[in-house]
Amino acid sequence: MDAQLIALGIQTFKIALLLSLPSLLVGMLIGLAVSIFQATTQINEMTLSFIPKIIGVVVIIILTMPWMMNEMVDFATNIFNQIPTFVQ
Numbered sequence: 001m002d003a004q005l006i007a008l009g010i011q012t013f014k015i016a017l018l019l020s021l022p023s024l025l026v027g028m029l030i031g032l033a034v035s036i037f038q039a040t041t042q043i044n045e046m047t048l049s050f051i052p053k054i055i056g057v058v059v060i061i062i063l064t065m066p067w068m069m070n071e072m073v074d075f076a077t078n079i080f081n082q083i084p085t086f087v088q
Contacts (some may be wrong), residue, residue: 004085015075022064023057030056 034049061068 001086004082008079008082011075015071019068019071022060026056026060027053 030052031049034052038044038048
């Protein structure tokens with residue numbers, strides 16, 4: 001029983017990491033590109049990095065939403081199917 005709960009916790013962390021990875025990577029890459037641009041042009045405007053990051057993250061969330069929903073539905077279905085094994 002304890003091993004199943006630990007495995008469920010690990011699976012939960014894995015799915016959370018998997019679902020957040022595209023947005024985090026896009027935000028990091030856009031932030032890096034903007035930082036390089038700011039360093040080369042010596043423009044030190046703090047708000048310059050926020051708008052491209054927000055737009056990039058929103059676009060990647062829209063593009064990956066069907067995949068994310070499928071992953072979450074599969075995970076939730078798996079959890080609901082495992083409920084009888086936890087209630088013993």
